[in-house]
Amino acid sequence: MMSFKRSRVIGAVSVAVVGVALSLLGSACKSDRAVFSAPEETFIAAEVDAGECAAQCSLDGRSVIRSCDGEVIETCAAHLACGGGACQAPCAAAAADRSSNGCEFFFQIPRYDPAKFDQSCAATFVVNTSLEPVEIALAYEGRKLDLSGALFRTNPGDATLIPHTGPIAPGESAILFLSDRDPEVAPPSPYDLYRGRIACPSGVVPALVGELPGGTRIASAMHLTTNVPVGLSMIYPFGGARSFLPSATLLLPVATWAKQNMIINGWEANATGPASQIYASEDDTEITILPKVDIQGSIGVKAARKNMPVTYRLDRGQLLQLVQREELSGSIVESTKPITTFGGHGCAFVPSSDLGPCDTLHQQIPSFDQWGSEYVGVGYRPRFGNEHEPMAYRIVAARDGTQLDYDPEIPPGAPTTLSRGEVAHFVRGTGDPIVIRTQDAEHPIYVGAYMSSCTEGFNKVSFEGAGDPEFVNVIPSGQYLNSYSFYSDPTYKDSSLVIVRAKTRGEFKDVWLECAGQNLTDFRPIGTRGEYEFTRVDLAKSGQAGQKFGDRVCRNGLQRLKSDGPFTATVWGWDYAASYAYPGGMALRKLVNTPLDPIR
Known part of the structure; x- marks a missing residue:
């Protein structure tokens, strides 16, 4: 037996x-x-x-x-x-399974450069992934916030906001408007129209109204809790093309945080500075950083010299925000209690040679032991139909002697070896998928993917106002799931859903998309080893509905996918001089067994 x-x-x-x-x-x-x-x-x-x-x-x-x-x-x-x-x-089941679905989250807006950009409307997309109604609580500095005018829903493909009251039903979604500056208070600058300011939509009463601090400092986080697991993502500012500066991120629950992390900034310094946020969920959390460059201090944040450990103390619900010209990517972060990090940028030109519109960047970064040794990079639907439209992939290595292998070939400029904390990027066509591997699981890497500016791409070609800089976590293949529920923002004219599936026991399993009402077809091979395939689905195109499947049409809004095998799904949205992207979800399993060397 x-x-x-x-x-x-x-x-x-x-x-x-x-x-x-x-x-x-x-x-x-x-x-x-x-x-x-x-x-x-x-x-x-x-x-x-x-x-x-x-x-x-x-x-x-x-x-x-x-x-x-x-x-x-x-x-x-x-x-x-x-x-x-x-x-x-x-909630205990979600914590045990360690995925992006969870019941407790800490986060804050990317208020990186308040001297240049005024505070705007922030929102989260909440998807109930459980079988019971979800009740949401939101707090700031220990004070429970009133959500009575902050929750809304939408119909598929329609950006019209419909007030929502009561719990969110199983399988349904809502938009929770988090914060905005007080419209009755004059902006810090008389040049408000030129500073990226966008208010929450008419009729919305965000949970928190007031000026939030920015720049390098210790600040307070938003604290969202639920009675059952949800999938949660944040976009800032909310509002599509009118926001001009948007960035979005999948939010990762407290149950998945860890004590070893590495700082990942959004991009190198150009229009403004790279940025990062470090969050604590418990009192008396000591955070030690081994910085690759000098840390520029500020009020309440002590400065530090390159390669000299520095320790900061945070209490529950606090965050350390670092914004400076020199990039801290690759700096090791140790803590006495589990923490999480976000990587970002005040407003980045991508590529740095472009001097057109810049965009805020903001992504929550998985902890070190959740990084992978194998990634698949596939781009969004090309903005003007050219599958060789260049986009960037950025790699950060966690250990010395990291060897990199690419399938089907080594892209021009791609690194083949990296040392601990080293950062490199290469350019690849959106429709030219690439598999990136290291020699083993104990040499993990971080990989991010980038959309370029609308005025000058990596090939010096203008996209005539379509899209703008954005970056998103590429999900390691070891963190693929077999089911996703997420929300695509209906305020964007173009939305591209990118799906990558991995072979299971020698075969590819069907992937079913709810709005299509069927298993997806038209999967294309990736690389020469035959281990991955990808397809894309338009959720919106040029301001119209998305892809047709018989009598069905996919549209922006709530999306659901499922399979008997592992796959990943990432949504990209863009409009005039604006873009966002985030993964529909991910597992947060421990993939790395050997911890980083302690900071001494």
Whole structure:
């Protein structure tokens, strides 16, 4: 008789889905809202030792099953979800499965350069990924904020805001308007119209109204909590093309934070300076940075010399924000308690030679042990149809002697070896996918992808106002999931959904997209090894609806995808001199076993 042990490892790739609302109504499609039905309790068979049969969660997160034959060991009660191979409370299940779905988040707007840009409207997109209604609480400096005028929903493909009251139903989404400056107070500069200022839409009462501090400082974070897991992303400023400076990020829950991190700035200094944020979720958190360059001090933030450790102390809900001309990317950060970092830029020219419009950059960065040794880079739908439209990929190495391999070939200018903390970038066509590998899991790297400016791309070609600089985390293949629920912003005229799937046990599994009402086709091979494929779906094009699938049409709004195999999904949106991008979700598994050397 086979024994079983509790586990979440499924072969080479862990497939983690916590209470994903696979059987719920909701769509971003033209037709009536279709049922998003749960798949049968299939699984990717685990490679287990003879005589063992690991317990794992079913793909819908509702049962504990045996990995070897799919037999149901336990069906979770309605108020529970499966996580870590066991039925438990939904938030505990999400924490056990370590993905971007969670119940507690800290974050703040990228208020990096207040001398140049006035504070604007900030919003989050909340997706209920559980089977129970979600209740949201938002606090700032320990004070619970009033959300009665801050929650709204939209219909598929329509940017019209509809007030929302009460909990968010299972599988549904809402826009939560976080903050804005007080419109009754005169702006700091008389040149308000030239400073990127965009207010929240008429009828919106954001949760927090007031001027938030910027620049290098210790500041207070927003604290969002829920009763069941949600997927959460933030965009700043909210408002599409009118915002001019937008950037978006997937937000990562506190349960996935760690004690070893590395600073990743958004880009090198040009229009303004690179920036980073470091957050604490517990009191008396000591954060030690080994800076690659001098840290420029400010009020409440002591300066530090290059390669000399410096320690800062944060309490729960505080963040250390560093904004300066010299880039800190590759600097190691150690802490006594789990923390998280964001990387950004006050307003970046990408490429740096461009002197046209710049954009804010802002991404939450996974911790060091969640970095991967293998990434697949694929770009958005090219802005003018040229699949060789150049975009940038930026790599940061965590260890000395990191060797890089590329498939199908080494791109011009791409590094083949990197040292600890070293930063490099190369340019590749949006439709010229690339697999980036290192020699092993103990030599992880960070990879980010970039859209260039609308006035001058990497090939010196103008895009006539379409899009602008943005960067997004490329998800390591070891952090792919098999189901995603996320929201694409309806205020943008163009939206491109990019899907990459990995081969499982020698075959590619179908990927089902709700707005298409079918499994996606037209997957294209990546590289020469045959391990990955990609496809794209238009959610909006030139201000019109997106891609048609028979009598269905995909549109901006709530999106859902599922598969029996691992894949990743990233949404890019752009408009006149504006763009945003973020992954639809990711696992946050520990992929690196050997920690970084302690800072001494």
